[in-house]
Amino acid sequence: MATQHSRSAARIMMAPAVILLLGWMLIPLTMTVVFSFKKYLPMRGGDLGWVGFENYARFVTSSSFWPAVATTLIVVGGVLLITVILGVLLALLLDQPMWGQGIVRLLVISPFFVMPTVSALVWKNMFMDPVNGIFAHLWKFFGAQPIEWLSNASVTSIVMIVSWQWLPFATLILLTAIQSLDSEQLEAAEMDGAKAVSRFGYIILPHLARAITIVVLIQTIFLLSIFAEIFVTTQGSFGTRTLTYLIYQRVLESQNVGLGSAGGVYAIILANIVALFLMRIVGKNLDT
Amino acid sequence: MGRSVTTQRKAFNTLFAWGIGLLIFFPILWTILTSFKTEATAIADPPVIFFFDWTVENYVVVQERSNYLRFLWNSVIIAGGSTVLGIIIAVPAAWSMAFVPSRRTKDILLWMLSTKMLPAVGVLYPIYLIFIKLGILDTRIGLVVVMMFINLPIIVWMLYTYFREIPGEILEAARMDGASLRAEIIHVLTPMAIPGIASTVLLNFILAWNEAFWTLNLTAAKAAPLTAFIASYSSPEGLFYAKLSAASVMAIAPILVMGWFSQKQLVRGLTFGAVK
Numbered sequence: 428m429a430t431q432h433s434r435s436a437a438r439i440m441m442a443p444a445v446i447l448l449l450g451w452m453l454i455p456l457t458m459t460v461v462f463s464f465k466k467y468l469p470m471r472g473g474d475l476g477w478v479g480f481e482n483y484a485r486f487v488t489s490s491s492f493w494p495a496v497a498t499t500l501i502v503v504g505g506v507l508l509i510t511v512i513l514g515v516l517l518a519l520l521l522d523q524p525m526w527g528q529g530i531v532r533l534l535v536i537s538p539f540f541v542m543p544t545v546s547a548l549v550w551k552n553m554f555m556d557p558v559n560g561i562f563a564h565l566w567k568f569f570g571a572q573p574i575e576w577l578s579n580a581s582v583t584s585i586v587m588i589v590s591w592q593w594l595p596f597a598t599l600i601l602l603t604a605i606q607s608l609d610s611e612q613l614e615a616a617e618m619d620g621a622k623a624v625s626r627f628g629y630i631i632l633p634h635l636a637r638a639i640t641i642v643v644l645i646q647t648i649f650l651l652s653i654f655a656e657i658f659v660t661t662q663g664s665f666g667t668r669t670l671t672y673l674i675y676q677r678v679l680e681s682q683n684v685g686l687g688s689a690g691g692v693y694a695i696i697l698a699n700i701v702a703l704f705l706m707r708i709v710g711k712n713l714d715t
Numbered sequence: 716m717g718r719s720v721t722t723q724r725k726a727f728n729t730l731f732a733w734g735i736g737l738l739i740f741f742p743i744l745w746t747i748l749t750s751f752k753t754e755a756t757a758i759a760d761p762p763v764i765f766f767f768d769w770t771v772e773n774y775v776v777v778q779e780r781s782n783y784l785r786f787l788w789n790s791v792i793i794a795g796g797s798t799v800l801g802i803i804i805a806v807p808a809a810w811s812m813a814f815v816p817s818r819r820t821k822d823i824l825l826w827m828l829s830t831k832m833l834p835a836v837g838v839l840y841p842i843y844l845i846f847i848k849l850g851i852l853d854t855r856i857g858l859v860v861v862m863m864f865i866n867l868p869i870i871v872w873m874l875y876t877y878f879r880e881i882p883g884e885i886l887e888a889a890r891m892d893g894a895s896l897r898a899e900i901i902h903v904l905t906p907m908a909i910p911g912i913a914s915t916v917l918l919n920f921i922l923a924w925n926e927a928f929w930t931l932n933l934t935a936a937k938a939a940p941l942t943a944f945i946a947s948y949s950s951p952e953g954l955f956y957a958k959l960s961a962a963s964v965m966a967i968a969p970i971l972v973m974g975w976f977s978q979k980q981l982v983r984g985l986t987f988g989a990v991k
Contacts, residue, residue, distance in 0.1 A: 433815050433896070434815060434817070436811070436815075436896060437811035437812075437814075437815035437817075438811070440807035440808060440810060440811040441807070441808045441811050441812065441823070443804050443807070443808070444804050444805055444807075444808035444827075444867065444871060445808070445823065445827075447804065447864070447867070448827055448830050448864070448867060448868070451830065451864040451867075452830045452833065454841070454845075455838035455841035455842055455845070456833070456837075456838060456841075458838075458840075458841035458844070459837055459838055459840070459841055462840065462841075517735065520728070520731065520732050520735065521732065523728040523732070524720050524725050524728060525725055525728040525729040525732050526725070526729045527729065527733065528732075530736075531732045531733055531735075531736040532736075532978070533975050533978075534736035534737060534739060534740040535735075535736050535739050535740070536974070536975075536978060536981075537739075537740055537743055537971060537974070537975075538739065538740075538742070538743070539974065539981070540921060540925070540967065540970050540971045540973075540974030540975075541743065541925075541967050541971070542924070542925040542927060542941065542942050542945065542966060542967060542970070543925065543927040543942070544927050544931075544942045544943075544945040544946045545746075545945050545963045545966055545967055546742070548945060548946075548948055548949060548959060548963070549742055549745075549746050549959075549960075549963060550742065551949075552954065552956060552959060553742075553745065553746070553749065553956055553959075553960070554742065556954075559758040559760075559954075559956070561745070561762065564760065564761060564762055568761075591739075591742070594739070595739075596981075596985065599978060599981060599982055600982055600985075600986060600990050603982050603990055604990055637989075637990075638990050641986055641989050641990055645985060645986065648832050651834060652834045652835055652836060652928070654835075654836070654927065654928045654931070655927035655928065655931060655942070655946070658931060658946065659945075659946050659949040660949075671834065671836045674836045674837070674839075675836050675839065675932075678836075678839055678840045679839065679840075679843070679932065684840050687839075687840065688840065691834070691836060691837035691838065691839070691840075692837065694834045694836060694837045695833060695834055695837040697834075698832050698833065698834045698837075699829070699832070701832075702828075702829055702832040705832075706825050706828065706829065708989060709825065709828065709987050709988070709989050710821065710825055712988060712989045713821050713824065713825075713988075
């Protein structure tokens with residue numbers, strides 16, 4: 428249907444977005460790759476020449492690398508586990524008939540709209556503070572010794588804060604998926620005497636599989652780069668240094684740009700592996 | 716026929732769901748309540764939940780001491796400016812991809828999405844350096860541009876999914892009647908596209924408002940938005956719970972309300988149309 432004329436018009440209309448994004452992607456990316464092959468210390472001599480793959484080797488052999496990988500895996504894995512499991516349960520609950528469903532939905536999705544610095548600080552000071560925090564009061568009420576959350580259970584604390592932020596996202600998407608489920612199928616199963624558990628296992632869960640995959644992939648991409656939650660709570664101490672935070676410290680705090688850039692390239696490769704799976708699913712959806 | 720539900724079961728659902736909902740909402744509720752307490756009441760042991768002398772003093776103090784309005788204004792400019800700029804660039808692109816698709820449209824869309832997945836920390840120093848060279852470190856214009864780029868893929872995607880739902884026959888009919896491309900856009904397409912554009916604006920404003928990597932790393936005193944303002948409470952001001960709460964409430968209240976209106980768009984915008 429499209430004429431030659433409208434095709435070239437379309438190309439012109441697309442050009443600004445494409446060219447700008449191309450520049451936004453390629454220029455910094457090229458710079459990062461170039462820096463990663465250099466000894467580059469802005470505060471101590473600047474650009475000190477090419478060093479080949481030395482930064483890449485140093486980044487992975489430094490004593491903070493494997494702990495950072497472990498922390499990253501625990502944080503991402505922990506948050507995914509909590510948000511997906513609780514998300515499915517919450518979505519099932521919210522799908523039930525009840526009074527004031529709309530308001531409950533609003534309450535549940537609210538944490539997603541709280542800016543990361545606010546949620547991190549509110550949790551840190553008003554909940555996890557070992558003296559005046561709500562948790563400390565609760566623990567004392569039950570006669571237990573309050574926990575110093577952010578120093579003695581630091582990674583758990585970060586997982587809790589981030590899970591609270593992302594649970595609404597998982598819930599909302601899974602709820603949308605549940606609501607698209609054909610209710611006749613469920614009714615038929617119920618009439619045939621299928622128990623609630625088997626209805627869940629054989630009908631609801633398979634139906635949710637795709638939505639769960641999408642939640643996992645999208646959250647993974649965002650969770651790999653959480654920053655503010657660590658920045659305002661522990662600043663990476665007490666074992667909460669994730670890969671993202673380690674790279675940030677290398678680049679801006681110790682101003683070792685070469686080393687940090689090599690780390691950045693690793694992070695980009697990692698994110699792209701996850702993104703590849705996500706794009707497959709999204710791409711398939713585009714065809715229909 | 717829907718499944719029949721006993722009133723008893725519905726009552727149980729309601730009670731249970733409200734309980735869970737309030738539990739999840741509790742940190743926000745607690746912050747709101749604390750913001751109206753005096754500092755002494757805020758750390759009272761045992762905690763006072765509802766029956767205290769309500770005061771708005773904290774809000775006044777926060778504004779006076781830290782010039783809250785300036786940070787608010789920075790947030791508005793950065794989130795608003797980047798969204799408007801993004802829409803201006805994205806509307807033509809999304810329009811052409813939705814109505815004049817070519818073989819490469821899908822690839823371009825997926826590629827745009829992939830730029831969104833680039834970890835920010837991987838390009839932190841280059842951006843920082845470019846900002847210094849251009850003299851736009853700690854300026855609002857610099858942040859507007861960065862936020863625009865961060866959200867442009869989502870804006871294009873959302874608009875694309877909305878535009879695709881506009882039936883092509885209507886455009887053809889307009890064309891048959893001799894409407895020019897311009898007339899077609901202004902009189903036929905725009906009215907039908909407005910709801911989609913409005914939703915896109917809303918969601919991206921929220922995302923830009925809450926973004927806390929670039930805003931923390933590229934701003935200092937001048938252009939700092941609310942994310943950075945709150946971060947400055949990390950210590951020791953964070954121990955003043957009532958003031959921390961007042962500052963927090965002021966930072967999240969407008970966006971929370973906007974967020975409530977954008978639930979549906981949230982799903983569409985953040986799953987790139989994969990879940991509807």
